[in-house]
Amino acid sequence: MRKPIWAATALAFALASLAVVSPARAQTTPPPIPVNTIFVGPAVGTAGQTADIVVWVGKQKVPFNAAQFTLRFTPISPTGLKSVPTAIEANTKPGGIFPPDSIFGVNARTPGVVMVAMATGHAVDGPGQLAVVQVSIPSDVPDKASYAVELRDLILSSEAGEDVTPSNVLDGQLDIQGGAPPLLKGDVNGDGAIRVNDAQIALRIAVNIITPTPQQAQAADVNGDGKVNVQDVILILKAALGI
Structure with a gap:
């Protein structure tokens, strides 16, 4: 669906506000998200470390009690990049819009793919965090590498069990700063020398x-x-x- 100019402008401001957040923690204050929009916030991480990927939800016209989605990490650059982040199930949590007694499940068995589902007895409508997915970034990922964080298979369900369809669903991006040093052929153990x-x-x-x-x-x-x-x-x- 084509977004109206006001929505695109508001979302641009939202993304800009998220981009300056320290990669060490997830932003908890909701940015100005357009109504009926769900998107993955931009994130920055370091090779060999963890990064928090936040899925944001704008105020929904129809409240929902359950949500399910899949995040896929697809390499953008450099060409030939194969290593992908892996979600840490124990450190992946429901977002702030869900009450503490919510039911929550994560499946991160496939590298580069994480499936998340959550449900509550209390209807929620945003705005705020839908979920915070923590990922482990492989130690061999080079500096300035980037991944598309694709939001797929999204399902929102109302109290009546009916689908709630947001107007806009947008992917995010994970950028790597301070990646692995350049590869030295013959240095198999990675200590910087060939011995x-x-x-x-x-x-x-x-x-x-x-x-x-x-x-x-x-x-x-x-x-x-x-x-x-x-x-x-x-x-x-x-x-x-x-x-």
């Missing part, structure tokens, strides 16, 4: 003794053929010895 122990790890990867992390696999694939084998081990060993 004999890197060759040892690469050999264990090559013979399937250990399963590498994505960053280890990239660092160990010195010749760039897409796999880790004895040839890579020899190249790492030669680099470690300065040959």
